[in-house]
Amino acid sequence: MNTRNTKTAGLMLLLSLGLSACAPVMLAGFAGTAMVASDRRTSGAQLEDETIELRGSARIRDALGERAHVNINSYNRQVLLTGEVATERDKQIVEGLLEKLENVKTVVNEMSIMQPSSLSSRSNDLLLSAKVKAALVDSRDLFANSFKIVAERGTVYVMGRITQREANSATNVIRNVNGVNKVVRLFETISEEELRNLLPPPPPADDKNKNKK
Helix, strand or coil: CCHHHHHHHHHHHHHHCCCCCCCCCCCCCCCCCCECCCCCCCHHHHHHHHHHHHHHHHHHHHHHCCCCEEEEEEECCEEEEEEEECCHHHHHHHHHHHHCCCCCCEEEECCEECCCCCHHHHHHHHHHHHHHHHHHHHCCCCEHHHCEEEEECCEEEEEEEECHHHHHHHHHHHHCCCCCCEEEEEEEECCHHHHHHHCCCCCCCCCCCCCCC
16 A cells, blocks of 8 residues: 555544544644644634534424434534435524524535435545545645535535635645535635744754754
8 A cells, every 4th residue: 555545544544433523633644744734723712613513413403303414513603504404494493593602603504405314425425524634634735634624415615714825725636536526615714924823833943063062
């Protein structure tokens, strides 16, 4: 197995074990020379996003029970809704419930009106997410861990605090992943200067003559 396949297989294994998309992914053994940065949200925003997802899921269960399959992904207080509901009314109920949650800025409602997806379909979504994440890891000009990936029946939703340059590069990478039918960009655009301020400072250069007598 070559190096690229090893990295891809390793990342897909990690994701298949159920690691959260918003948690730091341990890529030390697989990332090679890929650029991996920490989450660009503040710690407060990360906590609020987790709370939004948990409270939103609980309210949807209370309102719709088992007749809906809804995925909630929040990134920097922007909420993406995917999955399946039975009626247009249910779709609007879910959106309304999320809009009323504390700290939610916007809701992007991408739910479909259809029967709940099968286990096979959801497994395919997980696999596609892993393939997309692996492709971003392999890219040499992207910080893979700065992107949140959500796959739904061949459509890939991409969230994150990203520069326009990164957005264009990531879109090109994702479009070339086998199984991707459509890319929906839900980025929060930041400037290159903001990005530089978010990145950790480079380590000090070694003074090669430091120990010379």
